[in-house]
Amino acid sequence: MDLSNPISAVIPTLEGQVLRVLAGTSQPLTASTIARLVSRGSAPGVRVALRRLAATGTVVQDxxxxQYEYRANRAHAAxxxxxxxxDFANGFRTRLDAQIAHLVAESAQGARVTCAVFGSTARGTADVDSDIDLLLVVPDDAPEVLTESMSRRVAEGVEAFTGNPANVLLLTAGQRDEMVGRDDALVRSWRAEARTVHGPALLPTAKEA
Structure with a gap:
């Protein structure tokens, strides 16, 4: 799915983005204002989408x-x-994080595991062709059979949930700490964008480091 435009999984055309904008306000908006607020799509495309929605009655054109102004028709049967x-689109990031956390907890068998989302998904720029980059940090003494099974189950579960492949980077706590100690470029990117969705914080704060 298009992770930065999740409503497209339900309404794949530009109408989905237009409806999301209009659903977020009770005020009428001009086509040019709506075009500025949608995440993708041209102004002419937005005008075409608005005409189609007005024809169905789900959007009112005044x-x-x-000029014309448009507002959501909340009295419409649909x-x-x-x-x-x-609501699905607006809450998708929270739902995704919760699902990833659930998959990790379910497969960790009580081990102290950190899971973080990074890359384009964390930045909010991922699209339908993007992988979901995940980092799993496991205890140094975690059995290899457990960590490999957990990585596989998390990747499979995330792909089933989103349709996007999951790219899982698995590190032991010691490996993570060694990367932090040498200020690895990947660590710097994690500091800038990663969000921990399960377990202890991925990286120490500047005060703790």
């Missing part, structure tokens, strides 16, 4: 002077389904 799609 002429104000020489609005509850639209709102569900919008």
């Amino acid at each position: 002429q104000v002077g020489s 609005w509850s389904a639209i709102q569900s799609a919008v």
Whole structure:
């Protein structure tokens, strides 16, 4: 799925983004304002999407002077389904993080494991072709059979949940600490963008380091 535009998994056309914008306000908006607020799509494309939505009645078009304004028609029979799609999109990052945490907890068998999301998914720029980059940090004495099984189960579960392949980087705590000690470039990127979704913090704070 397009991780930076999750509503496209339900409404794959530009209409999905337009509906998400209009669902977020009770105020009428012009086509140019909506075009600025959607994450992708051209102004002409937004105008076409608005005309289509107005034709279905899910969006109301009002002429104000020489221009048109648009607002969501929450009285429409389909609005509850639209709102569900919008709520799904707005809450997707939280749902994804919770699902990853669940998969790790389920497969860690009580081991103290840290899992963090990094890369384009953490930056909010991932699209339909993006992998989901995950880092698993396991205890130094964790059995190899456990860590390999956990990596595989987490990767499979994340791909089933999103449709995107998961790229799992597995490190022991000692390996992670060695990378921190030499200020590895990857560590610097983790400091800038990674978010821990399960277990202890991925990296010490500047005060602790």
